[in-house]
Amino acid sequence: MKPTFFRVRDDHNYSQRRFPWGHAVYGTLDAEIPQRACSACGRGFRTRYAGRLSVCTEYGREWSDVIGTSGNTVGFLISERVLSGLRDAGIDSFEYFEVEIAEVRSQRLRVLPQPRYYYISPTGRIDIDPVRTEFKLRVLGTCGECARLLFESIPPELSPDRWIPDRWIPKLDTWDGSHLLQFGNISGSDVLCTERVLLLAREHRWTNFRFQPVDISRRDSIRWRGIDYLGKKWPPDWYPAPASQGKNAAEWATQLRSRDPELHWAAIEALQELREEAIPALVPLLDADDERLRLDSARLLLYYEVEQIEVAESILDRCRAVVAPLSQAK
Numbered sequence: 297m298k299p300t301f302f303r304v305r306d307d308h309n310y311s312q313r314r315f316p317w318g319h320a321v322y323g324t325l326d327a328e329i330p331q332r333a334c335s336a337c338g339r340g341f342r343t344r345y346a347g348r349l350s351v352c353t354e355y356g357r358e359w360s361d362v363i364g365t366s367g368n369t370v371g372f373l374i375s376e377r378v379l380s381g382l383r384d385a386g387i388d389s390f391e392y393f394e395v396e397i398a399e400v401r402s403q404r405l406r407v408l409p410q411p412r413y414y415y416i417s418p419t420g421r422i423d424i425d426p427v428r429t430e431f432k433l434r435v436l437g438t439c440g441e442c443a444r445l446l447f448e449s450i451p452p453e454l455s456p457d458r459w460i461p462d463r464w465i466p467k468l469d470t471w472d473g474s475h476l477l478q479f480g481n482i483s484g485s486d487v488l489c490t491e492r493v494l495l496l497a498r499e500h501r502w503t504n505f506r507f508q509p510v511d512i513s514r515r516d517s518i519r520w521r522g523i524d525y526l527g528k529k530w531p532p533d534w535y536p537a538p539a540s541q542g543k544n545a546a547e548w549a550t551q552l553r554s555r556d557p558e559l560h561w562a563a564i565e566a567l568q569e570l571r572e573e574a575i576p577a578l579v580p581l582l583d584a585d586d587e588r589l590r591l592d593s594a595r596l597l598l599y600y601e602v603e604q605i606e607v608a609e610s611i612l613d614r615c616r617a618v619v620a621p622l623s624q625a626k
């Protein structure tokens with residue numbers, strides 16, 4: 297099914313390095329917002345840059361329409377071409393600030409004409425659906441002042457990122473009709489868009505974008521480079537094929553032995569996805585001669601337990617015994 301909203305970012309890829317990457321971001325936080333926290337719930341607001349912002353870039357053989365950055369608040373920059381394309385299409389639900397490219401490490405890029413770049417801050421809004429999104433913390437309500445969701449405090453046994461749900465589900469009737477937007481009722485700086493923006497990117501051949509459906513699972517979001525918006529095939533695959541497609545659990549477990557890093561990693565991802573189905577294939581590997589195989593199977597089984605899949609306590613004990621010597625060595 298075609299998704300309604302997409303998460304937008306850069307498609308930076310360390311192995312290809314075709315496009316530049318903003319490895320350092322300098323700027324001043326917006327000083328015109330005097331109030332840095334909500335007066336009712338006390339939580340801080342999303343920070344925003346304004347005025348001067350400089351970015352230093354590395355890598356790249358050609359300038360792209362999006363440059364990813366290491367800045368949390370400034371996730372990516374867009375080129376002048378993208379900015380005017382959006383505005384010509386009547387999309388204006390964002391603020392934008394010109395960015396100075398202060399340093400270009402790539403010698404190839406230094407001699408090429410350089411586009412102007414901008415940092416954007418969307419003003420459109422849609423809320424997360426607090427019922428359909430499976431938060432691991434209880435939602436207590438909504439702040440009457442800033443309208444963000446209020447959660448129970450994170451229990452000490454839960455590591456900080458464990459409360460993040462596997463999928464974010466937007467609540468369609470809270471959409472304000474904007475084509476560039478952010479979630480309204482949570483803090484976070486993900487930039488979202490509608491299909492209209494994705495189609496503009498396709499039409500104008502904007503480079504280095506990555507679009508993913510907003511409700512994709514976290515694991516898929518990490519392993520998949522996104523919708524092939526420039527590809528010949530249209531409509532494209534809106535979601536990635538399952539990582540475990542084409543082989544059964546036993547076959548994937550066999551592929552864990554592969555010394556080819558790509559094949560080995562594909563097997564890890566497939567087995568992560570297969571969960572309870574993979575347990576019978578992984579348990580015998582805890583006694584394998586090969587140390588890497590023992591560790592892989594132990595870690596996968598321990599991962600299932602964290603994901604609340606039922607694994608027998610006796611098996612978990614064996615897994616811990618396999619992993620323990622390693623953590624003691626550190």
Ligand SMILES: [Zn+2]
Nearest residue numbers: 334337439442
């Ligand atoms: Zn509040």
